[in-house]
Amino acid sequence: MVAFVSEASLADHLVVVVHPSNAISAMNRAQLSDLFLGRGATFPDGQRATIIEQARDSRTRETFFRMVNGMSLNQVNSYWARLTFSGRINPPTFMSDSRGVMKTVANNREAIGYVDAGFVDDSVRILLDLNE
Amino acid sequence: MARIGCLAIAKQPFRQRDVSSRKAYTFVSERKKRRGHAISKLLTYCVPHAPGKGFARDKTHNQTHTFSKPRQAMRNTIQHGMSRQPWHPVRRFSLLVTMLGCILACLSFPGLSLALELGTPEIHGYGTLGWLHDDQSQSAFVRDINQRAKDSLPDDQSWWNNDAWLRDSRLGLQASMRLSPELSVMSQVVLRDQITRDFGYYVDWALLAWTPLPETQLRLGRVGYDLFLISEQRNMGYGYPWIRPPVEFYGWIPLYSLDGADLSHALLVNGSRWRFKIQGGRSTGIGIPMDDDLYALSLDRLYVATLAYEKGPWQIKMGHSGLHLNREAKPLSGLHDALDGLAGAGLPAVEAQAAEYRRNMSFGGSDITLSTLGVVFDNKDWLVQAELGRVSAAIDMSTNHDMGYLAVARRLGDWTPYAMASAIRPHDAPYSASFNWGDGLPAALADGLNGLQQAAITAINSSRIDQETYTLGLRYDFNPWAALKWQWDSTRIHPDGYLMRPGTLLARSKPMTVQGISVALDFVF
Numbered sequence: 001m002v003a004f005v006s007e008a009s010l011a012d013h014l015v016v017v018v019h020p021s022n023a024i025s026a027m028n029r030a031q032l033s034d035l036f037l038g039r040g041a042t043f044p045d046g047q048r049a050t051i052i053e054q055a056r057d058s059r060t061r062e063t064f065f066r067m068v069n070g071m072s073l074n075q076v077n078s079y080w081a082r083l084t085f086s087g088r089i090n091p092p093t094f095m096s097d098s099r100g101v102m103k104t105v106a107n108n109r110e111a112i113g114y115v116d117a118g119f120v121d122d123s124v125r126i127l128l129d130l131n132e
Numbered sequence: 133m134a135r136i137g138c139l140a141i142a143k144q145p146f147r148q149r150d151v152s153s154r155k156a157y158t159f160v161s162e163r164k165k166r167r168g169h170a171i172s173k174l175l176t177y178c179v180p181h182a183p184g185k186g187f188a189r190d191k192t193h194n195q196t197h198t199f200s201k202p203r204q205a206m207r208n209t210i211q212h213g214m215s216r217q218p219w220h221p222v223r224r225f226s227l228l229v230t231m232l233g234c235i236l237a238c239l240s241f242p243g244l245s246l247a248l249e250l251g252t253p254e255i256h257g258y259g260t261l262g263w264l265h266d267d268q269s270q271s272a273f274v275r276d277i278n279q280r281a282k283d284s285l286p287d288d289q290s291w292w293n294n295d296a297w298l299r300d301s302r303l304g305l306q307a308s309m310r311l312s313p314e315l316s317v318m319s320q321v322v323l324r325d326q327i328t329r330d331f332g333y334y335v336d337w338a339l340l341a342w343t344p345l346p347e348t349q350l351r352l353g354r355v356g357y358d359l360f361l362i363s364e365q366r367n368m369g370y371g372y373p374w375i376r377p378p379v380e381f382y383g384w385i386p387l388y389s390l391d392g393a394d395l396s397h398a399l400l401v402n403g404s405r406w407r408f409k410i411q412g413g414r415s416t417g418i419g420i421p422m423d424d425d426l427y428a429l430s431l432d433r434l435y436v437a438t439l440a441y442e443k444g445p446w447q448i449k450m451g452h453s454g455l456h457l458n459r460e461a462k463p464l465s466g467l468h469d470a471l472d473g474l475a476g477a478g479l480p481a482v483e484a485q486a487a488e489y490r491r492n493m494s495f496g497g498s499d500i501t502l503s504t505l506g507v508v509f510d511n512k513d514w515l516v517q518a519e520l521g522r523v524s525a526a527i528d529m530s531t532n533h534d535m536g537y538l539a540v541a542r543r544l545g546d547w548t549p550y551a552m553a554s555a556i557r558p559h560d561a562p563y564s565a566s567f568n569w570g571d572g573l574p575a576a577l578a579d580g581l582n583g584l585q586q587a588a589i590t591a592i593n594s595s596r597i598d599q600e601t602y603t604l605g606l607r608y609d610f611n612p613w614a615a616l617k618w619q620w621d622s623t624r625i626h627p628d629g630y631l632m633r634p635g636t637l638l639a640r641s642k643p644m645t646v647q648g649i650s651v652a653l654d655f656v657f
Contacts, residue, residue: 030403039405039442041346048313048346057612071512074546074609081656082371085258086364087318087337087356088396090308110313 013117013131014064017102017124019109023047027128033069035112037076038083038092043112052104052113053092060098064114067130253309258656260369262300266648273621273648275299275376277420278326278386298325300375300652302367304336316341322367326386327426328419336367336388347398355394357387358409359436359451361506361519369654373515373607375619376650378537378554380601381519385502385531387455390415390434404443411436415455425463427495431455445511453502457530460496467493467591470584482569482581489588492528500525515541515550524559529592532559541607548607555600562596562628563589598629614655621648 016032018024024043027035034040036051043049054061062073071079084091095101098115105111106123120126266273279299301324308318320337339353356364365371366382377383392413399406414432421427438451460468471490474483506519520536537554569585570578605619625644 034405040400046346069512072543072545073612074615075512075543077612077656078371078609078615081258081368082362082365084256085304085306085320085368085371085656086358087306087320087339087351088364090310090316090318091254091256 012063014060014067014114015117015120015126015130016112016114016128017105017120018112018127019105020123020125021109022112022125022127024127029068029130032128036065036068036092037079038089041089048110049112050108050110051092052101052108052111053094054098054101054114055096056094058097060114060116064130253307255305255307256657257303257305258368258370258654259303260301260652260654261297262302262369262375262650262652263296264299264375264648264650265296266646268644268646273299273379273646273650274383275325275379276383276386278328278418300369300650301325302369304367306337314343316343322388324367326419327421328417328428330417333417333419347400349396350393351395352393354389354391355411355413357390357415357436358394358411358438359453359502360504360521361447361449361508361517368656369617369652370613370615370656373541373548373550373617374539374552374603374605375617375652378539378552378601378603380554380556380597380599381521381535381537384523384533384535384556384597386418386420387415387431390431390436392434394436404441407438407440407442409436409438409440422461422463427461427463428459429457430459432458433499445509447506447508447510449504449506451502451504455500457495457498457500460494464493464495464591467584467587471588474584479569481567485566485569485585486588489592493588493592494527495530498526498530500531513543515539515543528560528563529595531595533557533597534559546609548609550603550605550607552603552605553600554603556597558596558598558629562593565589593628596628598626600624611655613657614653617650617652617654619650619652621650622646623648 016027022043024045024047027044031040031044035043035049036053041049054064056077057073061076065071065073065076080091083089093104095104095113098119101113101115102119102121102124105113112127114130117129117131264273302322303324304320304322306318306320308316310316317340318337319335319339321334322336323334326333335354337354337356339351339355342350342352344350358364360366360382362372362377363382366377367388369375390411390413392411394409394411396407396409398408412435414430414434416428416430418429418431419426420429433454433456435455436451436453438449440447440449468490471486474486477483500523502521502523504519504521507517509516516539518536518538521534523531523533523535525531533556535554535556537552539550539552541548541550565585568578569581572578573581601621601623603619603621605617608616610616623646625646627643629643
């Protein structure tokens with residue numbers, strides 16, 4: 001069923017997902033913003049976090065940052081370009097779509113990503129529903 | 133640094149207006165032969181070419197194209213050691229074509245970003261295709277002092293000349309790979325217009341990073357010199373609103389990296405992020421145009437310590453750095469020899485002042501310290517950024533300046549208008565002759581002594597930078613990975629306040645105002 005969902009028709013109901021074994025119970029939008037802007041490298045409980053990004057110019061990514069911190073895609077790209085090309089931290093891992101994010105998060109205990117709710121299955125755990 | 137660049141305004145030397153473009157290479161060689169550089173001329177007439185020979189007119193060197201052995205050796209190093217003439221117009225054109233080809237290829241594949249799986253190599257890049265033009269045919273904008281201004285180029289003021297396109301154009305390629313959750317390797321190569329055409333100097337970073345704790349990182353190898361707010365990203369135009377970082381602040385020190393190590397640690401305290409970083413190492417490869425030659429810098433005891441604070445829209449960064457110049461400026465060797473040769477000449481007042489001048493133009497063994505404070509306010513709609521800095525050196529013919537800038541940008545959807553003001557001021561007034569060395573001496577000797585005195589004063593004053601720039605511009609983010617920028621700059625250079633260039637030593641006392649326009653396409657991939 002999931003395979004027939006068109007991502008272009010979604011991207012307005014986003015959820016943040018982590019590996020099912022991840023012990024973290026909650027994160028707020030400010031914490032998510034810091035994590036996805038590279039200002040922090042850990043979950044609130046101190047364990048290392050690896051962020052998994054959607055395609056750089058995707059509508060899903062644009063919606064996510066608009067809901068989390070109000071930044072436009074251009075601003076986010078410019079911000080990350082400064083971090084990436086300063087050699088300070090490794091650039092985030094970009095996936096081409098939500099299926100790629102789902103697969104990567106399901107296989108990595110440190111991973112955190114965001115996908116449209118229509119793609120979620122039991123291989124990941126929903127940490128935060130951004131529409132709530 | 134020996135030469136402070138900033139928005140370097142370089143007078144052209146004796147132009148050969150009738151030389152056709154197809155004879156461009158010949159033009160450069162011939163022009164060098166004919167160039168009557170002030171210091172060279174003065175040295176030819178009055179400077180002994182070997183230490184210890186005393187002070188006397190040396191008729192055997194009475195030709196404008198004769199140089200002392202160290203100077204000639206330096207020329208050989210530059211021209212043959214690098215296996216090419218650094219500013220051969222054809223090579224500059226090749227560099228431009230290469231850049232354009234790479235840029236077009238990158239634009240054709242905007243999603244080019246290899247290996248998206250964890251634990252595999254990743255390749256990213258950025259670039260800028262820039263063009264600029266100013267209203268002074270005898271001067272040139274430069275991004276930093278590692279670029280030579282128009283004086284080494286043919287008299288081509290047309291819009292397609294290489295200089296106009298190369299000044300701001302750059303292409304960067306970065307490869308990284310995570311070896312494990314704690315270990316990663318990274319390298320960045322930046323192709324840019326610079327006087328040092330040494331591949332090693334194009335490699336900005338080549339490092340091994342160890343992250344034993346999520347907020348603690350140790351890096352070994354060639355790491356980015358990280359003192360200023362955007363010192364690590366100064367080449368990546370897409371990351372800031374302007375076409376180039378304020379040259380009064382960033383232009384005088386083309387120190388992009390150091391070979392050594394750095395250690396950083398961050399703390400999260402009540403929603404604020406504190407980041408401490410120390411760096412140590414050495415650096416070679418920086419070349420600074422000096423006296424129609426190249427001063428190849430060698431820096432050691434290089435250290436940086438910074439403390440940064442981030443909370444919400446605010447970022448504050450303060451830093452301190454020091455470096456030790458362990459190599460003498462060979463282009464000055466003739467002048468050094470001449471001043472040394474005055475020792476024991478039986479003119480106590482002259483000898484004392486000559487010794488003082490000599491000490492203040494001895495780069496080898498001298499130290500420079502830098503202190504900076506930067507503040508950023510970025511609430512997504514407004515970006516306000518300011519930095520202040522102070523540079524102090526042990527000798528007067530080095531960098532002794534205060535500098536700063538204030539930039540304001542307003543984001544209006546995809547459009548970002550911006551304004552900026554930046555300035556640099558020297559700590560001290562320019563040198564001037566308190567008395568003429570030749571007073572009371574026979575005319576022939578007096579002329580030589582006065583000429584040497586003036587040459588020394590001019591050389592020391594040549595390091596002063598005293599100028600300010602006002603900038604207005606507009607950025608248009610027409611794509612999530614690319615932006616177009618337009619920029620207007622107006623720079624006022626005060627007397628004895630801009631770069632020395634061959635043929636201009638005696639004309640530096642005049643103020644100048646330069647208007648420039650620039651256009652740039654910045655992108656990342």
